[in-house]
Amino acid sequence: MTPLDLPRPYLLFLGDADDTTFLKTGLGLRDWAPGQCVAEYKCPGAGATLGLPAMTPREAHAAGARAMLLSAASIGGAIPASWTACLIEALEAGLDIVSGAHHRLANNPQVKARAEALGRQLIDVRTPPADLPVATGRKRSGKRLLTVGTDCALGKKYTALALADAFRARGLAADFRATGQTGIMIAGAGIPIDSVIADFVAGAAELLSPDAAPDHWDVIEGQGSIFHPSYAGVSLGLLHGSQPDVIVLCHAYGRRRIVGLPDYPLPAIGEAVDLTLRLARLTNPDARCGGVSLNTAGLSAEAAAKVIAECADRWGMPVADPMRQGAALDALVDSCID
């Protein structure tokens, strides 16, 4: 009954990708866990690169790699048969294999048989640990921050990673706690919260950020949104189990409607903060909002700074894009750790 714990560092496997379009996982790993990325490897003839040293599985193992991580998205979530030879080569070189795909690695009978014969692990990051507990609601020691969102896919993971980095830069003890497959690969540990049986979501969140020293921060990756008609239950279970002292609301500049559900407008920022805190206070009566993480990707530095200043003024709280260093991010961090 422990969160996933991945063998690291990694050899990043790029499959047969010809450019980085399908390498979001690999890009995230390279940018957020560079110390865990020993090298890259790909199918013969594939054109893409992450700019890492090219190594064979055997060379990567000699250089310290412990697992080959599938870093390319695959159409429909299945692992292409054209990858089989490379996967077996990695197993024979002494590497475990880590995958975030929907289909399980063990569904490939050749890969499964070779892993069993060699005693290697096939780790599907989307598969939650067995025997998760039901939440108890017991207050835990230590401090917690949870990123929440007005929608899916607008920066909750990267906000949590950036804030954990910023906390450590201030000399604070802080851990990023991962709840989705890319986050788990970056952190090397975590629980894929949206794959958990519904009754155990809050319990999984409790397990993910255990009792800690009073001044230690767990910075927890949020999932979904309590305003998303498909996933709000996941978000609420994660919110209750996380018992955050501080929430940071993540929003994408200019987004007006839930992605893929045009009948659903995004909530106003004030409404989102108010309802999130009302719900959060069930398990942590002292929950408060640290501010807004505003995704300004696509704007110039000048335009982003102007938008951020306007939003901070309009919403009456700190606003920053954690992908951009500067005074706004400093103010958001100040507000969170206050």
Place this chain on the structure above:
Amino acid sequence: MTPLDLPRPYLLFLGDADDTTFLKTGLGLRDWAPGQCVAEYKCPGAGATLGLPAMTPREAHAAGARAMLLSAASIGGAIPASWTACLIEALEAGLDIVSGAHHRLANNPQVKARAEALGRQLIDVRTPPADLPVATGRKRSGKRLLTVGTDCALGKKYTALALADAFRARGLAADFRATGQTGIMIAGAGIPIDSVIADFVAGAAELLSPDAAPDHWDVIEGQGSIFHPSYAGVSLGLLHGSQPDVIVLCHAYGRRRIVGLPDYPLPAIGEAVDLTLRLARLTNPDARCGGVSLNTAGLSAEAAAKVIAECADRWGMPVADPMRQGAALDALVDSCID
């Protein structure tokens, strides 16, 4: 991608119970689906009875039964080895087997082998259907009522059953929609919502109450409580996917704290209604509260009537115990179908 659909009517199997303490499932079936209970059957020497005709599986099959339903709770959720001979006898008599236990029927290798050889079904009601959809949030036709609670285990299932009965007694088209194992056995169909993978809870709820005629009512069994620190996410996914036009808040008279979690007080009734409607309106902006279902089990008829009248006055809305017929229940039904 359809809800469970059970073979009926049933032969109720009482195991080796000596009294009705462990027969809650059987009592619920007998009381709420009497037309589906052909007879009862038990291990040799067992003392309990539900007052149904005693039949062997062969006699029950001849009398029309299509499945033997395990009606006794088993310690730890496992199916006792002492039941094996009776289960095989049922399979050989032509009956499928239906179980709500935590452990799967197919975990018993003898029972599994015999069922496979005879082409009979072993149906675990706690196992949700595969390939559930993600919720779309699309508004469906027809009317829906969802029972919600201030806590678990206070009457959400029986309130939904009683209201569906009362709606039909008024000449309305109404279906009870089951979300837990006993409810599914009573209805003969449903989805065990708390066993669904978190991402698909709202989608399962959408599947459970599909488009219907404009004046048709689905009366949906609630689960958990948005005020329960362990299960609120399940309740919220069910609330969003159900898109209720009307909620009925279920409460147990005199209960002050969440069962098993004494640090968690129950919400005030006004707060519970307000927060539930605020959340419900994401997927149904017209959601309203029909009133309160107050569990007054243990009170005399006179004491219950007094308490119900006092509560209706205090809370400013219709209050009734749906297990007790009378003017209060009529007023609650009036309010719901208004």
